[in-house]
Amino acid sequence: MVFHYGQEIFEGMKAFYQTRTHGASLFRPEMNAERLITSAKRMAMEPLPKEYFLEAIHRLISLERHWVPTVFGSALYIRPTEIATEAAIGLRSSKEYLFYIILSPVGPYFSEGFKPISIFVEPEYIRAVKGGTGEAKTGGNYAASLLALQNALKAGCDQVLWLDAIEHKYVEEVGTMNQFFVIDDVIYTAPLEGTILRGVTRDSVITLARDNGYKVKEQPLSIDTIIESINSENLTEAFGAGTAASIAPVGKLVYNGKKYVINNNQVGEITKTIYEKLTSIQYGKIDDPYNWNVPIKE
Ligand SMILES: Cc1ncc(COP(=O)(O)O)c(C=O)c1O
Numbered sequence: 001m002v003f004h005y006g007q008e009i010f011e012g013m014k015a016f017y018q019t020r021t022h023g024a025s026l027f028r029p030e031m032n033a034e035r036l037i038t039s040a041k042r043m044a045m046e047p048l049p050k051e052y053f054l055e056a057i058h059r060l061i062s063l064e065r066h067w068v069p070t071v072f073g074s075a076l077y078i079r080p081t082e083i084a085t086e087a088a089i090g091l092r093s094s095k096e097y098l099f100y101i102i103l104s105p106v107g108p109y110f111s112e113g114f115k116p117i118s119i120f121v122e123p124e125y126i127r128a129v130k131g132g133t134g135e136a137k138t139g140g141n142y143a144a145s146l147l148a149l150q151n152a153l154k155a156g157c158d159q160v161l162w163l164d165a166i167e168h169k170y171v172e173e174v175g176t177m178n179q180f181f182v183i184d185d186v187i188y189t190a191p192l193e194g195t196i197l198r199g200v201t202r203d204s205v206i207t208l209a210r211d212n213g214y215k216v217k218e219q220p221l222s223i224d225t226i227i228e229s230i231n232s233e234n235l236t237e238a239f240g241a242g243t244a245a246s247i248a249p250v251g252k253l254v255y256n257g258k259k260y261v262i263n264n265n266q267v268g269e270i271t272k273t274i275y276e277k278l279t280s281i282q283y284g285k286i287d288d289p290y291n292w293n294v295p296i297k298e
Contacts, residue, residue, distance in 0.1 A: 001084040001085070001086050001087075001088055001089075001094040002083040002084045002085065002094075004089065005084070005091060006138070006139060006140045006143075007043050007044070007045050007083065007084035007093065007094055007097075008043075008081070008082070008083045008084070008138060008139040008140075009036060009039035009040055009043055009045060009081070009082050009136060009137055009138050009139075010036075010039075010079060010080065010081040010082070010137055010138075010139070011032045011035065011036050011078075011079070011080045011081075011137060012032075012077070012078070012079060012137075012243050012244070013026065013027065013029060013032045013057075013077075013078045013080075013200070013243060014026075014027060014075040014076060014077055014078060014106075014243055014282075015061050015065075015068050015075060015076040015078060015296065016068075016075050016282045016283050016284070016293075017068050017069060017070045017074075017075070017283065018283065018284035018293075018295070019072070019283050019284050019285050020284050020285070021284060021295070023295050023296060023298070024061060024065055024068040024076070024295070024296045025282075025284065025293040025294060025295045025296065026057065026058075026061070026078075026293070026294045026296065027200070027282050027292055027293060027294075028200050028203075028204070028292045028294075029054055029057060029294055030050065030054070031198075031200045031203070032053075032080070032200065033048075033050040033053040033054055034050065035137060035197075035198060035200075036048060036053060036080065036082070036137075037050065038135065038136065038198075039136040039137045039138055040082065042133055042135065042136040042138075043133070043136055043138055044093040045082060045084065045093065045094070045097060046082075046097045048082060048099055053080065056080075056099075056101060057078060057080065057101065058296060058297060060101055060103065061076065061078070061103075061296045062296055062297060062298065064076070064103055065296060065298075067103060067105055068105075069105045069106075069107075071107075071108070072108075072279075072283060073107070073108030073109070073110070073279075074105065074106060074107050074108055075105075075106055076103055076104070076105055076106075077103065077104045077105070077106045078101060078102075078103055079101065079102040079103075079104075080099070080100075080101045081099070081100055081101070081102065082097055082098070082099045083097065083098050084096070084097055085097060085098045106244075109244060109245040109246070109248070110245070114249065114267055114272075114275065115249070115251075115267075116249040116250055116251025116252070116262075116265050116266070116267060117157075117158040117159065117240075117248050117249070117250055117251065117252075118156065118157040118158055118250070118251065118252040118253075118254065119152070119157055119158065119159050119160065119161045119174060119240075119250055119252070119253055119254070120148075120151065120152030120155050120157035120159070120160050120161065120253075120254045121161045121163065121171075121223060121253055121254065121255035121256075122148045122151075122152070122160050122161065122162055122163065123163070123168060123255070123256055124168075125144075125145075125147060125148045126162065126163070126164070126165040126168070127141065127144065127145055127148075127162040127165075127172065127173075127195075128141065128162075128165065128172070128194075128195040128196070129165035129166070129195065130165075130193065130194050130195055131194070132165075132194075132195070134172075134194060134195035134196060134197070135192075135194050135195065135196065135197065135198065137197060145160065145162075145175060148160045148162075149175060152254075155254050156254075157252075157254055159174045159175040159176070159177070159240070160174065160175050161173075161174050161179060161253070162174070163223060164195070164220075165195070169222045169223060169224070170190070170220040170221065170222055170223075171190060171220075171221055171222075171223060171226065172190050172195055172196050173190060173196040173197065173199075174240045174242075176242050176244055177199070177201075177240030177241055177242035177244075177245065177248060178190070178196065178197070178199040178201065178202035178205075178240065178241050178242065179238070179239075179240050179241075179250075180205065180238065180239050180240070180241060181221060181226060181229075181235060181237070181238045182235065182236050182237035182238070182268065182270055182271075183221075183225075183229045183234050183235045183236075184234050185214070185215070185236075186214075186215045186216075186217055187209050187214055187215065187216045187217070187270065188216075188217050188218075188219065188221045189202065189205075189206070189216070189217075189218055190218070190220065190221070191218045191219055191220065192218070199241060199242060200243065201241040201242050201243060201246065201247075201278070202241050204241075204278060204292065205241045205247070205274055205278065206218070207290065208274055208277045208278060209270070209274060212273060212274075212277065214270060223255065226253070227253075227255065227260060230253070230260045230261075230262055231260075235262060236262075236263055236268055237249070237262065237263055237268030237269075237270050237271050238250035238253075238262050239268075239271045239274070239275075246275060246278055246279055246282070247271060247274055247275040247278060247279075249267040249268070249271045249275075250262060251263070251265035251266070252265060281293065
């Protein structure tokens, strides 16, 4: 049934090599377990009990721990997936599901150093609307995004920045990341109102930023305000946050055929600070006051 009606949900997480203990740790895996349940409910699928999800990942990584790369910036990517497997054709939810986990070592996202990326502000297509499936991590959301991604790549950009579905005005998120903008030293990100993914990295960035003395506002921000603030140089930094890149500085926006350069295409101070704090915790370089790291049992 997955092939006909798209009942498919997944997660994306990583096991990180710990520089001081030499073991491997998961980063806030309970949040992924909870998000898979949220996705399952929205897609009318069978939710997987949290304990089962966590136990399955621990056992698998424990067996495959030699695949966790030791180089800083690399990790063992974990892709837990649930699909509808009933062999039927009528439109209804499946009565059978398969849960499986794929693992793959991944190299550093920034192979040529921590360099800013370019994003294409999509003026026409939309990713999600309130009441839709935007908050679920389901394949269909990504299928619907690919045409815009092709256009972004043609325009020389790395990713798409989505605007809201009603007014095409408020920024939502980037292809595989939640998006942050720094204006007058305040960090802005879109609120969780059902259209964007509840990013694990997003939540961690907000906590780290506030605990390091920065002001964070989860509120709608219009693309017009962003463009004006870039032009007046009040917008000093922009970055994406997600499991794949951790933090991706954004140096350029392309919107309606025009290019807007942020901070001379250089990585800003706040972006650098958050990136260093986050990755130092993930790789066990510094103490983890939040208990975000969950060590894999040997
Ligand atoms: C659409 C979308 N938004 C945001 C994120 C970031 O979420 P996380 O920080 O949990 O990886 C992802 C990545 O999984 C994503 O695919």
